[in-house]
Amino acid sequence: MADPKNYSVVEDSDKGDGIRSISINGWNISTKKRPILENKEIEEYSKILGFNVPEMIFGNNYLTVKHGDKEIINLNALDALKMVDTGPDSAKKVQ
Numbered sequence: 001m002a003d004p005k006n007y008s009v010v011e012d013s014d015k016g017d018g019i020r021s022i023s024i025n026g027w028n029i030s031t032k033k034r035p036i037l038e039n040k041e042i043e044e045y046s047k048i049l050g051f052n053v054p055e056m057i058f059g060n061n062y063l064t065v066k067h068g069d070k071e072i073i074n075l076n077a078l079d080a081l082k083m084v085d086t087g088p089d090s091a092k093k094v095q
Helices: 039-049 077-081 090-094
Strands: 007-010 019-024 027-032 062-067 070-076
Touching: 039 077, 070 077
Parallel strands: none
Antiparallel strands: 007 019, 019 027, 027 062, 062 070
């Protein structure tokens, strides 16, 4: 069980930016929860990725896990979409 002295929860920052985090024994888990992207942002994603992206993307959301100052895991929509196979046979894999 975590030492109560090394445990803290931050519900929302005072900026109202949707960021929440919890820290336990040197580990920090942070999330950001925001609305779906606006059309301009979706167009930027499409330009970056080179393909049309879904109309509803929570592109400003993320989950980050850190230990000390070292970022261990960062999950976000743009990085996930960069992993989409757009090769000539990619549609066959979906069927």
